[in-house]
Amino acid sequence: MLSVISYPVFAISVILSLVLSISLFPVGWFEFRPEWLGLMVFYWTFRAPAQFGILFAWCLGLLLDVLEATPLGVNALGMALIAFLVLTIHQRLRMYPIPQQCVMVFLLIGINQMLVHFIKQMLGGEDAGFSYLLPALSSAIVWPFVCVLLDNLNRKLG
């Protein structure tokens, strides 16, 4: 839990993550695109669990649903689940060293991806093996950088 958080940093990070989740990405690397919004939900509920919670994550997920043209509520539910899991473990999470945090990011974003994939399947999506878990892997890899960057910004501007 940070002592101070900066709301401008929060707003900019969320907008940037939405832009990154639709902006052009190298062709052939689409499957590896990190789940940016999931990382933001993870970070903000982890650092400021008093201010950001499940309902906030749900609203952000709704925006992602519109951007990705998935049925409304699918990603919203996934994001809310990330927020819920972070809220239940955030006290232990703060004690973990960075590599262990990365493992938790992989698990939580993986759970989110599985849920989203499962609902899409029920609504008649196509099966694509296990490649839907790749964003969880890439998210875990970028997590240390995102975390350090946002921490520094929060300390300077908060």
Add this chain to the structure above:
Amino acid sequence: MAGGSAIKTIFVQGPVPGFRLLLVIVISAVVIVADARFDRLTPVRSVIGTGLAPIHWLGNAPSELEHWVAGLFTTREDLQAENEDLRARLLILERRALKYAALASENNELRRLMNSSEVLDDRVIVGEIVGVSPDPFSHEVIINKGSRDGVTVGQAILDANGLLGQVQQTSSFTSRVLLVSDSSHAVPVEVVRNGLRAILLGNGDINALELVHVPDTADIREGDLLVSSGLGGRFPKGYPVAEVASITKESGEPFVNIKATPKARLNQSRLVLVVFPPEGERDEDGNAPGQSSATVNVEPGDEVER
């Protein structure tokens, strides 16, 4: 809350925020079913999409910047060469247009003689692709024309070479286009050479479409051009869609396996044309012929398989 501000509590949100999760799960279930099964939330999606238009704009900004920078470093000679090239092409196209005008009037004359009042010229507006779908398993693009420009769901989208797809969703400033190669997309087509009708399905491969339910004995060859037949009532008639690439016959199967390559450059085009169905022009002609042509169009559409 008064005590909470003085002493920092460890449990910031109660023991476990399970109730909120339950609430959110129930809301999500209702919203998902309402949206996916009953299509009740299209206006909501459209409103949120309009609010998110700046996000699309920002997402496209890097490539706009790249274009701008590339434009800065173009030499005068290159521009002149391009200019001359374009002028030459314009001349060729103008000549063709002259011939086309004569042919069109002749065609209209013939159609009038045959008592059918189909309007040949469609109205189009030019749009630009400002984004692609972030989901690697769906073939969709986002264009910068929306309901404010009169775009509605179901309109056909072309590029310079052929049919690109159809509008799936609109918001005020952008709309989402489903490409012909998406696995949920189908176009009714006919072979230009002999008018053989079939359905062209996308299969998730950007370079190959599938022509289905063509009998073993049908007259179709590699290299045949497939144009939209207009029978579904969704796509206008006569735009090139694909070219037959390979035909494989397997003994014992009732239908042949036919692969076709799309004519439109699905992953390269930047400028697209949004086609407006000729409703307005039909109304100008008067209602009676418009209605009769509509009924004439519908009847063959019902019996696709002869």
